[in-house]
Ligand SMILES: [Fe+2]
């Protein structure tokens with residue numbers, strides 16, 4: 001089974017460049033072209049689907065995602081709006097629960113994926129909240145032997161990056177304690193940082209998927225200011241087989257100027273390493 005994860009697409013209306021420089025829409029198109037060739041089992045989009053929510057942005061995102069031949073599961077980030085997500089993606093039945101927050105379970109053959117909603121309408125920081133944590137605890141207890149992945153937008157752990165750790169998931173420690181009680185959790189995956197990192201998290205691994213729109217600059221030294229980087233954006237592919245560890249590959253997107261056509265798609269590379 002291959003689970004693709006994209007994050008922080010930051011789509012805007014009318015192909016407007018992200019921060020005037022970065023082709024977020026073009027990058028997502030390249031990503032979808034690659035995924036349509038690879039044909040993973042499903043695609044998780046872990047928040048910041050658009051850049052500062054608005055109807056025209058979700059309309060354009062819907063247009064872009066229409067090209068995707070893989071089942072797509074959406075989750076909100078701090079830039080998203082739950083109401084607009086429901087309005088513009090009415091066929092995504094999982095968005096329509098009795099809860100205001102958009103958490104849900106994806107039941108795969110032999111694996112559960114728990115999608116959490118860490119967004120809060122009032123700010124860029126996040127939290128999971130007692131209700132979602134209780135729901136997750138109950139769900140994990142229902143199938144203690146079944147492997148599980150937990151996904152949310154805000155990393156529920158420190159990233160060592162000051163500008164993101166200021167907008168952190170407030171109850172990350174509570175989630176860590178919950179995960180520690182459930183050895184069937186294989187991975188906790190997230191976005192928001194616009195960089196690719198891995199951390200120890202309870203008995204498992206916490207990871208952050210890079211953004212498809214733009215990579216934030218490496219700012220792990222204490223006084224490094226925030227900046228946008230020209231490192232390539234990318235996405236994750238999580239490979240899972242029953243009884244085996246999850247293997248996560250990071251796929252970097254080609255530079256924008258050769259994104260459409262000139263870059264060899266992975267299925268066309270036939271040489272031995
Ligand atoms: Fe983002």
Ligand SMILES: [Fe+2]
Pocket residue numbers: 047048077078079153191192193
């Ligand atoms: Fe974010």
